[in-house]
Amino acid sequence: MDSVFKALADPSRRDLLDALRREDGQTLSQLEAALPMSRFGTAKHLKVLEEAGLVTRVKRGRFTHHYLNAVPLAEALGRWIEPYKMAPAVRGVLDLKARLEGTMEPKPDYVMSTFIRCTQDALWDALTQAEAARHYHPFTPEAVRDGDALVYKLPDGSDMLVCRERSLTPKTRIEATFEPKWAPDIPASRFVWLIDPQGEFCRLTIEHYDIPPGGEGYVEGWERLVAGLKTWLETGESVRFSEGAA
Structure with a gap:
C-alpha cells in the first residue's frame, strides 16, 4: 500500500497514469512524445509505477505496451471504502508474456x-x-x-x-x-x-x-x-x- 501512495505522490507519474487512462497500451515512445519528459525520465517514472503495480507491460514483438492497472489503488482505498465491492470491479491490466512460442500475437484492446x-x-x-x-x-x-x-x-x-x-x-x-x-x-x-x-x-x-x-x-x-x-x-x-x- 505504501508503494502505491508513494508512486502517486509525484505529479509526473500522475500525468503518466492520466495518459494511459486516455489511451491504454501506449509504448514508451508514445508516452514520451505526449508528455514534457525525457525518455529517461519517462522510463524511470514508469518503473516506479510498475513496481507499485499501477502499470503493467505487455511485450508484442519489438514493442512494449503499457497498461493502467487500477486494482492496487482500489485495494488500498478499499480499506476504507466499500471493501467488498470496489476492489474487484476496477479496470486494470496485467503483466503477461507471449504464450505461443514463435508466434507474435497482436496486443489486446x-x-x-x-x-x-x-x-x-x-x-x-x-x-x-x-x-x-x-x-x-x-x-x-x-x-x-x-x-x-x-x-x-x-x-x-x-x-x-x-x-x-x-x-x-x-x-x-x-x-x-x-x-x-x-x-x-x-x-x-x-x-x-x-x-x-x-x-x-x-x-x-x-x-x-x-x-x-x-x-x-x-x-x-x-x-x-x-x-x-x-x-x-x-x-x-x-x-x-x-x-x-x-
Whole structure:
C-alpha cells in the first residue's frame, strides 16, 4: 500500500497514469512524445509505477505496451471504502508474456487482472461449467453448454451471448470467441482467460482482442462479471453485479 501512495505522490507519474487512462497500451515512445519528459525520465517514472503495480507491460514483438492497472489503488482505498465491492470491479491490466512460442500475437484492446483467493480447480470450473454462471454472471442467470460453446440465455430463452472455445490449456488458459447475439450487427471478437496459481490465490486475467465498433460496453461488462466471480469464489455468496443493482 505504501508503494502505491508513494508512486502517486509525484505529479509526473500522475500525468503518466492520466495518459494511459486516455489511451491504454501506449509504448514508451508514445508516452514520451505526449508528455514534457525525457525518455529517461519517462522510463524511470514508469518503473516506479510498475513496481507499485499501477502499470503493467505487455511485450508484442519489438514493442512494449503499457497498461493502467487500477486494482492496487482500489485495494488500498478499499480499506476504507466499500471493501467488498470496489476492489474487484476496477479496470486494470496485467503483466503477461507471449504464450505461443514463435508466434507474435497482436496486443489486446482490453486487459484486466485481479487476484482471487481460491483453488485453481475452483476457478477453472467456474469459467467452464455452465451451471456456475448463475452465481456471478451480471446479465443472465442461465447458461447451457453446447459442445465447445457456452451459450448464455435471455429470460425468454433466446441466446444472449455465445462463447465458443477455440483453444484450451487445462486449468491455465481458455481462448474463445465472443459472439453478441443481443446485437447481431456487431461482429464476433476474441477473448482469453489466463489463470496463474500463486499459493492460496489465483491471478485471473482477461484479454479481449479485436473489440469492434459497438462493443464499447464490453469493458464494464467484464468488470461486473469478474466482481461477481471473485465475490462468489471467495465468500460462497452468489452475487450478480447487474446494472441498477443495489
